[in-house]
Amino acid sequence: MDKKEYINRLDEQKKLQKMMNTDKYLLNFHLIPPSGWLNDPNGLCEFKGINHIYYQYTPFDATWGMKLWGHYTTADWITYKEYEPFIFSDIPEDQDGVYSGSAFIKDDKIYFYYTGNVKHIDKDYDYIVAGREQNTILITSNDGFTYKDKKVLFKNIDYPSDMSCHVRDPQIFEKNNFYYMVLGARDLKDVGCVLIYQSKDLITWNYHMRIVPEKKFGYMWECPNLIEIDNKMFLICCPQGVEQEGINYANIYQCGYFPIDLDLENKKYSLGKFKELDRGFDIYAPQTFLDENNRRIIIGWMGLPDTEYTNPTVKNGWQHALTMPRELIVKNNQLYQIPLVEFKNLRGKINKELNCNKENVELDFNFSNCKNLEILLRNEIKLIYKDNIFTLDLKECGYGRDKRSVYLTSLKELQIFLDNSSIEIFINSGEEVFTSRCYSKDLKTDLKILGEYELKDFSWYELKKIEINK
Ligand code: FRU
Numbered sequence: 001m002d003k004k005e006y007i008n009r010l011d012e013q014k015k016l017q018k019m020m021n022t023d024k025y026l027l028n029f030h031l032i033p034p035s036g037w038l039n040d041p042n043g044l045c046e047f048k049g050i051n052h053i054y055y056q057y058t059p060f061d062a063t064w065g066m067k068l069w070g071h072y073t074t075a076d077w078i079t080y081k082e083y084e085p086f087i088f089s090d091i092p093e094d095q096d097g098v099y100s101g102s103a104f105i106k107d108d109k110i111y112f113y114y115t116g117n118v119k120h121i122d123k124d125y126d127y128i129v130a131g132r133e134q135n136t137i138l139i140t141s142n143d144g145f146t147y148k149d150k151k152v153l154f155k156n157i158d159y160p161s162d163m164s165c166h167v168r169d170p171q172i173f174e175k176n177n178f179y180y181m182v183l184g185a186r187d188l189k190d191v192g193c194v195l196i197y198q199s200k201d202l203i204t205w206n207y208h209m210r211i212v213p214e215k216k217f218g219y220m221w222e223c224p225n226l227i228e229i230d231n232k233m234f235l236i237c238c239p240q241g242v243e244q245e246g247i248n249y250a251n252i253y254q255c256g257y258f259p260i261d262l263d264l265e266n267k268k269y270s271l272g273k274f275k276e277l278d279r280g281f282d283i284y285a286p287q288t289f290l291d292e293n294n295r296r297i298i299i300g301w302m303g304l305p306d307t308e309y310t311n312p313t314v315k316n317g318w319q320h321a322l323t324m325p326r327e328l329i330v331k332n333n334q335l336y337q338i339p340l341v342e343f344k345n346l347r348g349k350i351n352k353e354l355n356c357n358k359e360n361v362e363l364d365f366n367f368s369n370c371k372n373l374e375i376l377l378r379n380e381i382k383l384i385y386k387d388n389i390f391t392l393d394l395k396e397c398g399y400g401r402d403k404r405s406v407y408l409t410s411l412k413e414l415q416i417f418l419d420n421s422s423i424e425i426f427i428n429s430g431e432e433v434f435t436s437r438c439y440s441k442d443l444k445t446d447l448k449i450l451g452e453y454e455l456k457d458f459s460w461y462e463l464k465k466i467e468i469n470k
Contacts, residue, residue, distance in 0.1 A: 001066050001068060001088060001089055002088050002089065002090040003085075003088045003090070006059065006068070006084075006085065006088060009059075009060055012059075012060040013034065013035045013036075013059055013060060015317070016035035016036060016060065016062070016317030016318065017034070017035050017317070018317075019315075019316045019317040020035060020316055020317050020318050022316065023313060023316040023318070024420060024443065025312065025313050025316075025420050025421035025439055026313075026318075026420060026421075027321050027419045027420055027421060027422060028360050028419055028420060028463070028464075028465040028466070029324070029343075029346055029360065029417075029419055029463055029464075029465060029466045030302065030321040030322060030323070030324065030419055030422060030466075031053065031055075031072055031080070031321060031322040031466075031468075032318060032320070032321045032322075033055075033057055033058075033059070033070060033318055033319075033320070034059070034070070034082055035059055035060070035317055035318060036057070036058045036059045036060055036061050036062050036065075036317070036318060036319075037057070037058040037061060037062050037063060037064065037065065037318070037319050037320060038055050038056065038057055038058075038070065038301070038303075038319070038320045038321065038322070039055070039056040039067075039284075039285065039301050039303060039305070039320060040055065040056045040100045040169075040223060040284070040285035040287070040301050041053060041054070041055050041285070041286070041287045041299045041300070041301065041322055042054040042055055042056060042069055042100050042101055042102065042114065042287065043069065043086075043101060043102055043103040043110075043112050043114075044102070044103065044287050044288070044289040044297070044299060045103035045104075045105055045110060045144075045289050046289070046290075046291040046292045047105060047110055047143075047144050049075055049292065050073050050074075050075055050144070051073060051074050051075065051077070051291065052071070052072075052073055052103070052110075052144045053071070053072045053073065053074070053299065053322070054069040054070065054071050054072075054086055054087075054103075055069065055070045055071075055072075055301075055322065056069070056070075056099070056100060056301075057069065057070030057085060059085070062313070062314045062316075062317055062318050062319045063314065063319065064305075066089060066096070066097055067089075067097035067098055067099060067117070068085040068086075068087060068088055068089065068098050069085055069086045069087040069098050069114070070085050070086075071083040071084070071085060071086040071145075072468070073144070076342060076345070077325060077340055077342035077343070077466075078342060078345050078346065078466055078467065079466070079467045079469070080466060080467065080468045080469070081468070081469050081470070082468055082469070082470050083145065086144075086145070087112070087114065087139070089116075091116070091137075091150050091152075092118070093116040093118065093133070093135040093137060093150070093152045093155070094114075094116030094117065094118070094135065094137060094150070095116075095118055096117045096118050096119040097116075097117035098114060098116065098117075099114060099115035099116070099117045099134070099168055099169070100114065100115060100168065100169040100222075100223060100285065101113045101114025101115060101137075101169065101170050101171075102114075102169075102170060102171045102172060102225075102287060102289075103289070104172035104173075104174075104179070104202065106202060108142070109140050109141070109142060110140065110141045110142075110144055111138060111139075111140050111172070111202050112138070112139045112140070112141065112147070113136060113137070113138055113153075113170040113171075113172060113181065114136075114137055114139075114170065115134050115135065115136060115137070115168035115169060115170065116133075116134070116135040116136075116137045116150075116152070117132070117133070117134060117168075118132065118133035118134075118135070119131065119132055120132070120133075127165065128164050128165060128166065128186070129164050129165060129188065130165065131165070132156075132165035132166070133155060133156055133165070134156060134165060134166065134167050134168045135152050135153075135154065135155050135156075136152075136153045136154040136167075136168075136170055136181075136183070137150050137151065137152050137153065138150070138151045138153050138202075138203065139151070151203070153203075153205060154205070159183075159185070159195065159207075160195065160207065160210070162187050162188050162189075163185055163186070163187055163188065163195075164185075164186045164187060164188055164190075166184075166185065166186040166220055167183050167184070167185045167186075167195065168183065168184055168185075168222070169183065169184045169222055169223045169224065169285075170182070170183050171224055171225050171226065171287075172202070173226060173227070173228075175228075175264060176264070176265070178198050178199070178200065178264070179198070179199040179200070179201075179202050180196055180197065180198055180199075180208070180226070180264065181196070181197040181198075181199065181205055182194050182195070182196055182224045182225070182226045183195045183196075183197070183224070184220070184221045184222045184223055184224045184237060184238075185210075185220070185221065186219055186220035186221075187212075190216075190219040190220075190241075191212060191213075191216050191219065192213075192216075192217060192218040192219055192220045192221035192237075192239050192240065192241070193210050193211060193212040193213075193221060194210065194211045194221055194224045194226070194235065194237065195207065195210050196208045196209050196210065196211065196226075196264075198264075208264070208267065209264075209267040209269075211235065211260070211262075211269055211271070213258075213271055214271070217239055217242060217274060218239030218240050218241040218242045218254065219240060219241035220239070220240045220241065221237040221238065221239050221240075222237065222238040222239075222240065222253075222285065223236075223237060223238050223284075223285040223286070223287065224236065224237040225237070225286070225287060225288050226260075226262075227288055227296060227328075229296055229328065229329065229330045229335075230330045232259065232330055232333065233259070233260045233261070233262050234257045234258070234259055234260060234335060235257060235258045235260045235271070236256070236257040236277065236286060236288065237256075237257070237258075238253055238254060238255050238284055238285055239253070239254045239256075239274070240252075240253045240254075242254050247389070247404075247405040247406065247407070248276065249276070250279075250404055250405075251281065251283075251304060251307075251404075252304065252305075252306055252307055253284060253304060253305070253306070254274070254276060255276065255277050255278055255283045255284050255285070255286060255300065256274050256275050256276040256277045257274070257275060257277060257335060258271045258272055258273070258274050258275075259271075259272035259273075259333060260272065275334065275335075277298075277300075277335065277337070277433070278300070278337075278433045278434065278435050279392075279404050279405070279406045279432060279433065279434050280392065280404060280423075280424075280425075280433070280434035280435035280436035281304070281307075281309065281394075281398070281401040281404060281435075281436040281437070282302045282303050282304055282401075282422075282435055282436050282437045283300050283301070283302065283304065283323065283435045284300065284301045284303060284304045284305070285300065285301045286298050286299065286300035286301070286323075287299060287300075288328060295327050296327065296328040296329075297325050297326070297327060297328070297340065298325070298326050298327075298328045298337060299322050299323055299325045299326075300322070300323040300435070301320065301322065301323075302320065302321045302322060302323045302422060302435055302437065303319070303320035303321070303437075307400070308400050309398060309399055309400030309401045310399045310400055311399065311437060311439075312399060312439055313421070321422065321437075323424065323435055324339055324340070324343065324417060324424055325339075325340045326338055326339055326340060326430070326433075327339075327340055327341075329430070331429075331431070334431070336429060336430035336431055337426065337430040337433050338426065338429065338430040339415070339417065339424075339426065343362075343417075343463075346362075346463045346464045346465075346466070347362065347461035347462075347463060347464075348461055348462040348463070348464065349461070349462075350459050350460075350461060351459065351460050351461065352458065352459055354447060354449065354458065355447065356445045356446075356447040356460045357444050357445060357446060358444070358445060358462040359418075359420065359443040359444055359445065360418060360419055360420065360462065360463045360465075361416075361417075361418050361445050361460055361461065361462055361463060362415065362416065362417050362418075362460065362461045362463055363414070363415070363416040363418075363445075363447065363458075363459075363460045364413075364414070364415050364416075364457075364458065364459050364460065365413065365414040365415075365416075365455065365457075365458055366412070366413055366455065366456045366457040366458065367411060367412055367413070367414075367453050367454065367455060367456060368454045368455070368456040369453065369454045370385060370410070370411045370412070370451070370452075370453040370454070371451070371452040371453065372385055372386045372387075372451045372452050372453075373385040373386075373411065373449070373450070373451035373452075373453050374449070374450045374451055375414075375447070375448070375449050375450075376446075376447075376448040376449075377416075377418065377423075377445055377446065377447060377448075378397070378418075378438075378440035378442055378443060378444065378445060378446055379440065379441075379442060379446055380394070380395055380396060380397040380438075380440045380441070381393075381394060381397060381423060381438055381440065382394075382395070383414075383416075383425065385408070385411050385451070388407055388408055388409065388410075389405050389406070389407055389408075390405060390406050390407075390408050390411060390427060390432070391403055391404070391405040392404050392405075392423075392425065392434045392436065394436065394438055397438045397439050397440040397441070398436070398438060398439075399437075399439055401436060401437070401438070404434060404436075406427075406432050406434075408427065408428065408431075408432065410428075411427065411428070412428050413426075413427065413428050413429055414426075414427060417463070418445060419463075420443055421437055421438060421439050422435070422436065422437050422438065423435075423436050423438050424436075445460075447460075
């Protein structure tokens with residue numbers, strides 16, 4: 001869909017938006033598509049005080065379709081501006097979708113790298129080893145809103161010869177005077193891995209090395225982010241095809257990270273154990289960026305492809321959302337996620353009593369001793385802590401989402417954010433997180449709590465809506 005087609009079809013958006021406006025499950029403090037479908041966050045960056053949030057966007061269809069890059073901006077994470085899509089599909093190399101990619105800022109310019117998707121339909125292809133092109137494309141912009149040309153950097157023929165057609169989702173970082181590009185990949189033996197390219201000028205790139213696990217961990221790794229925090233490196237990625245192990249890896253596709261020791265100069269690495277970033281039902285394709293205060297911010301797609309569970313919003317013309325933005329920090333060699341401090345600006349007055357009947361709320365529990373616990377929210381959402389296992393149990397309001405669990409050495413803190421159709425639970429200051437959509441009949445929180453616990457502190461706040469202007 002090029003810009004002309006998009007503009008010609010804007011009436012379709014009006015129709016969808018009319019349906020959306022009747023939906024009680026619209027979200028109040030999460031970004032959703034202006035209409036239609038949203039998936040991965042893309043091109044996240046802060047440029048001259050403005051945070052740019054692009055995302056995979058199908059404006060006129062609430063189910064999977066042709067992808068563009070939608071665009072929001074915010075300076076304060078509370079007031080947002082919606083713009084028309086930033087990247088359209090208008091060259092042969094991205095004719096079937098402007099797929100995921102990222103931003104890198106250098107010398108007052110933003111370099112955007114993305115995957116141009118091409119799907120051939122002249123024959124019956126398997127679309128794994130044939131029939132698909134995934135081109136790595138560069139655009140540069142002086143403002144985040146405009147660009148001149150698209151430059152095709154790589155076509156499939158340029159990737160190592162043992163790769164399948166699935167090589168995508170470029171991310172860039174700088175280290176020791178070189179730039180590196182990381183690409184998610186599936187090789188011809190169905191082993192998920194990442195490829196690393198090297199550059200001196202952000203334009204000419206040479207293949208440098210790849211990162212492959214010692215033992216196969218899924219057939220494809222999507223949306224890699226190789227990041228460094230406090231001198232420690234982590235490879236965040238989304239492996240597909242990992243078998244469930246007890247309560248771990250329960251989702252169809254994974255979203256997590258490997259701690260990694262990486263010696264780029266000598267092309268050596270060692271991968272630590274993969275850890276899930278989030279234990280909920282709706283989390284995928286997260287992207288991180290350093291803001292101008294040097295915070296490492298992470299935003300994910302609050303959704304997941306190919307699931308058995310569904311979203312009743314589809315009939316109202318939209319589907320999916322982005323997670324709350326969070327700050328990533330390192331504690332005990334692990335990544336912790338904390339809601340951005342700016343979210344405190346959404347809080348109404350502080351309440352200390354345990355009865356809470358508002359709809360969109362933040363609940364903060366601080367336990368001095370918690371043996372077991374059962375919290376019921378909105379009469380349907382259950383959080384259970386028993387024998388060191390914490391469980392989110394959604395029953396009917398999950399639309400096919402049942403239970404997800406995690407092991408905890410102890411439960412000390414719970415911070416819960418309830419939006420009209422989502423729940424985000426931050427456990428022990430972000431040590432574990434559960435992100436999920438949920439569709440309760442009654443949206444009043446109606447907090448009930450049972451168990452053997454001592455509360456050191458408890459507060460709750462009603463949360464205001466974020467503001468989105470056109
Ligand atoms: C992840 C993903 C990416 C791809 C994009 C297409 O959700 O499959 O690998 O670039 O979505 O929308």
